[in-house]
Amino acid sequence: MKIPTLSSFNLKNKRVLLRLDINTEIIDGKAQLSERMKAHQITLDELKKKKAITVILAHQGRPGNKDFTSLEQHAKLIKAKFVPDIVGEPALNAIKSLKPGEVLLLDNVRNLKEEFDGTENNALVKTLAPLFDIYINDAFSVSHRAQTSVTGFPKVLPHGMGRVMESEIKSLEKINLKDTLFILGGAKPKENIDVLKNSKNVLTCGIFGQVCTIAKGYNFGAQNKFLKKEIAEFVPILKPLVKGIQTPLDFAVKVKGKRKDLSLNEFPSKYEIFDIGPETQKFYVKKIKQASSIFMKGVAGYCEERQFQEGTKAILKAIASSKAFSVVGGGHTTAAIAKLKINKKRFGYISLSGGALDEYVAGKKLPGLEVLRR
Incomplete structure (x- = not known):
């Protein structure tokens, strides 16, 4: 109904x-x-x-x-x-x-x-x-x-x-698990797991992308220590899910206060990760151009520092320029759109929801919606 x-x-x-x-x-x-x-x-x-x-x-x-x-x-x-x-x-x-x-x-x-x-x-x-x-x-x-x-x-x-x-x-009804390109980042892996269970058309970034990369068997060194809690909680769950999803090809670390890009084979490293690297950005932008509908939630890097906004900026600008219908969600993502001065009218819909958004796009039934259908 x-x-x-x-x-x-x-x-x-x-x-x-x-x-x-x-x-x-x-x-x-x-x-x-x-x-x-x-x-x-x-x-x-x-x-x-x-x-x-x-x-x-x-x-x-x-x-x-x-x-x-x-x-x-x-x-x-x-x-x-x-x-x-x-x-x-x-x-x-x-x-x-x-x-x-x-x-x-x-x-x-x-x-x-x-x-x-x-x-x-x-x-x-x-x-x-x-x-x-x-x-x-x-x-x-x-x-x-x-x-x-x-x-x-x-x-x-x-x-x-x-x-x-x-x-x-109305906007979320245009996003489906079969045809949509999901770009999942941010610092809360738990919120993205249900999507991975239902779709492999996924690009990962942010803390989530790092944890998925570790679940594929990579060791970042210093960043593994920083992500100790996330690794213990989510890597066992993610291991069977990460096959077939795209994880970053390179990352940006901070060396003496400055950005330095490292490819995957340059890890483990004594430096912590703050963003996705240029090769990842290039590859993800290409995928965005090919997509018919796009869902993005979570930033790609540490947007509080200008030098680590590059990944998030590249992805958001590509989505804004795309002809695909797009839904962008998450508090940090919407804040990044404003901070990076990207025209929000270029996105199909900017969602103000968090956990409800994740569950809906993952195909779960929301109690608050189901009761309204009665």
Whole structure:
């Protein structure tokens, strides 16, 4: 079944419970305006214009982490009213007093243990659901999690998706495991493993590419020590998967503060790796030119230093120049596009999702999407 969208409902004077992902970086105690917040404004503006009564459920961080905070600052960033409560009298009174076109943000939903059971049979759903006409999920990025604010409410309320989720799904439907060239980098090998299980049309780079190279039997020397944890955790899993996928042909190391490119046969080395080398860049650019659709997630090197931005820049520029439909995802990758001043309009879609994106392109079913299809 197709997932209903905002266009499926008459929203005027309707009470809408909206799940957003406004989780953001906290710097010196201040919540930062994120790209996700900016994107969600499209959905919020439409709900306001159509005179819906909108109440937002969202989270910030995880319990026990430093960034687990109240959403009071977030409310100002998304131009919403705020109540420091979720299911108590202050929240219920604030919800009931809202007028059409107004928006209220409830406090961090992860303050409640009920958020983590993912069902409709708890106090969170039983308290809030009777106050609403429609549930809308606009947070594709958390839809891989079976948590109550994602999977509980759609079981008891008419439901659909917001404009951010709608555009994300439309774009990702053009990416399939059979025909797409996957460029997988970054520093989180775990996120890429499911793709390797389902596709061999893969170019690797970043920390992930290094770990895959080690899984093929190469020894980098100093870099192996740096990657000790990743090697122990992922090499046993990757060994049967790396045959047939492309790993880098050369790498850039830092010698006396300067970039030096080394071919694979020049390892082991006493220097740590910071980027892919020029031969790899040349080969990957050639592959990108031949692709009909491209998915990239994760940078190729240490982009904090200009001299080690070369690999990421070469790949992103090739994708931007390609006629292929492209999806680019991951926080560091989207940050690199801005830092390298590459026109983001040259990419088919820039995804704001992380783990949900990985699971979707690997062919997994996301609990938050499946429940919306009911």
